[in-house]
Amino acid sequence: MNYDAFFGDALTALKREGRYRVFADLERRAGDFPRAIRHADGTQSPVTVWCSNDYLGMGQHPRVLAAMREAVDRCGAGAGGTRNISGTNHYHVLLEQALAGWHRKEAALLFTSGYVANWATLGTLAAKLPGCVVLSDEQNHASMIEGIRHSRAEKQIFRHSDPEDLARRLAGIAPERPKIVAFESVYSMDGDIAPIAELCEVAKAAGALTYLDEVHAVGLYGESGAGVAERDGLLDQLDVVQATLGKAVGLIGGYVAASSALVDFVRSFASGFIFTTALPPAIAAGALESVRLLQDAGDLRARHRAAVSAVKEGFAARGLPVLPGPSHIVPLMVRDPELCRAASDRLLNTHGLYVQPINYPTVARGAERLRLTPSPLHQDAEIAALTEAVCETWDYLKLPYNG
Secondary structure (H helix, E strand, O other), X not given: OOHHHHHHHHHHHHHHOOOOOOOOOEEEOOOOOOEEEEEEOOEEEEEEEOOOOOOOOHHHOHHHHHHHHHHHHHHOOOOOOEOOOOOOOHXXXXXXXXXXXXXXXXXXXXXXXXXXXXXXXXXXXXXXXXXXXXXXXXOOOXXXXXXXXXXXXXXXXXXXXXXXXXXXXXXXXXXXXXXXXXXXXXXXXXXXXXXXXHHHHHHHHOOOEEEEEOOOOOOOOOOOOOOHHHHOOXXXXXXXXXXXXXXXXXXXOXXXXXXXXXXXXXXXXXXXXXXXXXXXXHHXXXXXXXXXXXXXXXXXXXXXXXXXXXXXXXXHHOOOOEOOOOOOXXXXXXXXXXXXXXXXXXXXXXHOEEOOEEOOOOOOOOOOEEEEOOOOOOOHHHHHHHHHHHHHHHXXXXXXXXX
16 A cells, blocks of 8 residues: 555645645744744744633743743653652642642542543543443533543433433433533533533433533633633532643643542543653643632633623624624634635735634534634734724635625
């Protein structure tokens, strides 16, 4: 077999469909978020980033950077091993304690990413609970889907954010069988928020474990920023809260928070935890400082909500096809992969605004979009300039407005 020819043909097909992904070569500048330097064709140019998952700019916060520098000076660069073999640094322990307290759980466990946290935890729980059935929201993230698939447990997919469909499916499962109901709080493409209270009520009535992915919510919602479950007073209804350190916390890594017994079980049986090198101490130190800051960041969250509202209202006032929703995600619908790529390119090359196109398989075919994530650090003038640039791009490409 000509392997390279096979690979090349597959890539050509992606390009033909308009789905080939091109990285923007960006250089973030400490203290200057959301602005960055773009490297392209041997040149450098300033850009404003409108699609970062560093939602609050915590990856640039001076106290976070100082904590990381101090940890590097004290502990060196890497962890030196897996958590079981010399890799557990005191910063890991302190961070896990802080995360558990943030979500009002007995314990927490760090992973190298949010993806791995979902894959390893769901995969381990579903595989080890005898006769387990996992009920998964149809729009759950790929990491949850892969974890469930890896477990080889029976799974059922319930309609998106539909407690009635979940209840119907649970009623058809023998009461004595272990069950896990897995869903997200904020769905990152459409920006909708799950009916957590209703889903938990149905799950608890059937004796199921509740597993909530708060990846796109931690830092942003709730009095202390612990997520939508905290905002809605539902932390006691969740058996497992999973989240990331790579978005609003501003670094990298993932975690789960739950009872001491469940966390210790995952720690002891999850291959995705046992057999991988621990996060560098400096990452844990920076994340710890970020979590501490976020717990007292109500003003920052208020400015974030104001910026999101300003962008949504500005788009709506001009008739741009923004998908309405209750969260901080701003989806601008294009519904064609090639035009979505073209709109992103024009915003970047002509206006110096970086918004990544979102195509299949991240979203369904025909649901292609630009996904914007305004931050509290975007200024009013930048929001106004964004709206004008998007309108110019829509006119140039003859994209449809609402109505």
